Amino acid sequence: MTVFFRHSKHLLASLALFSVLGMMLAMRPTPTAMERVMTRGELVVMTRPSNTTYYQDQHGYTGMEYELAKGFADSLGVELRMLESDDPSYIRYAIRKGTADMAAAGLVATAERSESLHFTTDYQKVDSLVVRRLDTPRIRGMEDLTGKRVAVAAGSSHAELLVKAQLENPGLEFQEVEEASPEQLLALVEDGQVDYTLIHSNNYSLQRALWPELIADYTAATDMPLAWAFNPKDDQSLYLAAQRYLTQAKANGTTAKLEDRFYGHVEQFNLYAARSFIRHLEDRLPRYEELFRKAEGNSGFDWRLLAALAYQESLWDPGAISPTGVKGLMMLTNDTARQMGISDRTDPAQSILAGADYLRHTHDRIPARIPEPSRTWMALAAYNVGFGHLEDARVLTQSQGGNPDNWQDVKQRLPMLANPAYAGQLRYGNARGGQAVIYVRHIRRYYDLLVWAENSRRRDDTLIALN
Known part of the structure; x- marks a missing residue:
C-alpha cells in the first residue's frame, strides 16, 4: 500500500502539471491570419493558371492577378508563393481548409460563392459571353440555348448563370466539365463537340485571335466583379489589409496601369489577320x-x-x-x-x-x-x-x-x-x-x-x- 500511495502522489502531481499546462495553452491567444503570414514570412495564394491571372513569360511569372498579389505581398514585407488549380471548387475548398491564405484566381464574387467565401472589393469587372462557331446560329437570349449542346467549367460562375437560367427555361441543359480551362472549352466548340460555351470578356479579348472561327456576340451577364477571396472563419486582419491595398491600388492608378499593361495592346479584332x-x-x-x-x-x-x-x-x-x-x-x-x-x-x-x-x-x-x-x-x-x-x-x-x-x-x-x-x-x-x-x-x-x-x-x- 505504501508503494502504491507514493506512485499515486506522483501521478496526481503529473496530472496537476498537465492541467496547468493545458490551461496555459488554452489561455494563449490564437494567432491572427496576419500573424500567421508574418511569422511564416510568406503569403500563400491560390490561383488559376490563365492568360488573365497567372502565367510565365520571358521575364518570369506574371499576369494581372500575380502582379496584384505580388504587390500585396511586397506591401506586407513577405515572400509570395502561388499554388495552382484549374478547379474553381477546389480553390474554394483550399481557402476554407487553410491550404492558402487567400485566392487570387479571377473569381467572380457571386452571391452563391459569398455564402462560403469572404470577398474583397472588386479590382476589375468583366462580362460573361456566350461563344459559338461562326456557322452556328446566333442566340439572342438564354432561352435559345435550350436543346443545344452547352459546356462550361464545373464550379464556375458560368455554371451558376446557367443554373439560374434553367429556372426560367427548364429545358435548358448543360454539361459541367471538370478542371476545364477556357482554352479547352473553346477547343470543344471549335471542334464541334459542343455548340456553345461561356467565357469572361477579358479572357475572350486576349484569346480571340487564336480562335478566328469562334465569336462571342451575346452577353449573358455584365459587370461581374472579380475579387480576392478569404476564409470567412478567419479573423479579418489579413482581409482588411487586402482591402486597404486594393483600395489604394485603385486610387493611385496601379490597377489601371496593370490593365493597360495586360490589355492595352489588344487591338480591335481582324478576322482576316x-x-x-x-x-x-x-x-x-x-x-x-x-x-x-x-x-x-x-x-x-x-x-x-x-x-x-x-x-x-x-x-x-x-x-x-x-x-x-x-x-x-x-x-x-x-x-x-x-x-x-x-x-x-x-x-x-x-x-x-x-x-x-x-x-x-x-x-x-x-x-x-x-x-x-x-x-x-x-x-x-x-x-x-x-x-x-x-x-x-x-x-x-x-x-x-x-x-x-x-x-x-x-x-x-x-x-x-x-x-x-x-x-x-x-x-x-x-x-x-x-x-x-x-x-x-x-x-x-x-x-x-x-x-x-x-x-x-x-x-x-x-x-x-x-x-
Missing part, C-alpha cells in the same frame, strides 16, 4: 522554331518573343522584301547585316541569329536601371525607330513630367517625334515614333498569342474528354 496568323502558326512557324530556340540560347531572349518580332517583320517569310530594301525573316538593312557579320539576309538561320543579336545589342544600350518589361519594349521600339529617336522620346517624357524609364509614359511621347512643334527639342531629328508604338503593340500581341498557344489546343491536339 487572325486567320492568317493561325495558318502561319501551323504552316510556317514549325520550319523555323528550332532556329528561334537556338537564337534564344545565344541572345537570352525568349524564342517566342523573337518569333513574334519576325512575324511582325515578315510574317515568317524568308523571302520578304520591303520597298526600302530590307530583307528576310527579320527584315534587316544592309548596314545592320554588315554590323552583325552576315552575308545573306534571306538565309533564315543568318537572319534570325543576326536579328536576335541586334536586339540584344540594342537592349544592352538601354540603361540597366530600367525595369522589365519596359526595357524590352523600349529595345523593340529602338529596333524599329532607332536608338537615338528612342532617347529623344525619353528626354521629352522627362521634360513633360513623365517617367523616362517607364514604357507606358514613353510610348505616349513617341508620336510627338513626328510633330514639327517639337523639332527644336529633338537631338536626332523628326521620326515616325507613332509607328514604333504600333510596332511594339503588334509584337506584344503576337508574343502573348505564342505564349498562350503553347498552353492551348493550338500546340497540343489532346482534347479533354466529355462524359
Whole structure:
C-alpha cells in the first residue's frame, strides 16, 4: 500500500502539471491570419493558371492577378508563393481548409460563392459571353440555348448563370466539365463537340485571335466583379489589409496601369489577320522554331518573343522584301547585316541569329536601371525607330513630367517625334515614333498569342474528354 500511495502522489502531481499546462495553452491567444503570414514570412495564394491571372513569360511569372498579389505581398514585407488549380471548387475548398491564405484566381464574387467565401472589393469587372462557331446560329437570349449542346467549367460562375437560367427555361441543359480551362472549352466548340460555351470578356479579348472561327456576340451577364477571396472563419486582419491595398491600388492608378499593361495592346479584332496568323502558326512557324530556340540560347531572349518580332517583320517569310530594301525573316538593312557579320539576309538561320543579336545589342544600350518589361519594349521600339529617336522620346517624357524609364509614359511621347512643334527639342531629328508604338503593340500581341498557344489546343491536339 505504501508503494502504491507514493506512485499515486506522483501521478496526481503529473496530472496537476498537465492541467496547468493545458490551461496555459488554452489561455494563449490564437494567432491572427496576419500573424500567421508574418511569422511564416510568406503569403500563400491560390490561383488559376490563365492568360488573365497567372502565367510565365520571358521575364518570369506574371499576369494581372500575380502582379496584384505580388504587390500585396511586397506591401506586407513577405515572400509570395502561388499554388495552382484549374478547379474553381477546389480553390474554394483550399481557402476554407487553410491550404492558402487567400485566392487570387479571377473569381467572380457571386452571391452563391459569398455564402462560403469572404470577398474583397472588386479590382476589375468583366462580362460573361456566350461563344459559338461562326456557322452556328446566333442566340439572342438564354432561352435559345435550350436543346443545344452547352459546356462550361464545373464550379464556375458560368455554371451558376446557367443554373439560374434553367429556372426560367427548364429545358435548358448543360454539361459541367471538370478542371476545364477556357482554352479547352473553346477547343470543344471549335471542334464541334459542343455548340456553345461561356467565357469572361477579358479572357475572350486576349484569346480571340487564336480562335478566328469562334465569336462571342451575346452577353449573358455584365459587370461581374472579380475579387480576392478569404476564409470567412478567419479573423479579418489579413482581409482588411487586402482591402486597404486594393483600395489604394485603385486610387493611385496601379490597377489601371496593370490593365493597360495586360490589355492595352489588344487591338480591335481582324478576322482576316487572325486567320492568317493561325495558318502561319501551323504552316510556317514549325520550319523555323528550332532556329528561334537556338537564337534564344545565344541572345537570352525568349524564342517566342523573337518569333513574334519576325512575324511582325515578315510574317515568317524568308523571302520578304520591303520597298526600302530590307530583307528576310527579320527584315534587316544592309548596314545592320554588315554590323552583325552576315552575308545573306534571306538565309533564315543568318537572319534570325543576326536579328536576335541586334536586339540584344540594342537592349544592352538601354540603361540597366530600367525595369522589365519596359526595357524590352523600349529595345523593340529602338529596333524599329532607332536608338537615338528612342532617347529623344525619353528626354521629352522627362521634360513633360513623365517617367523616362517607364514604357507606358514613353510610348505616349513617341508620336510627338513626328510633330514639327517639337523639332527644336529633338537631338536626332523628326521620326515616325507613332509607328514604333504600333510596332511594339503588334509584337506584344503576337508574343502573348505564342505564349498562350503553347498552353492551348493550338500546340497540343489532346482534347479533354466529355462524359
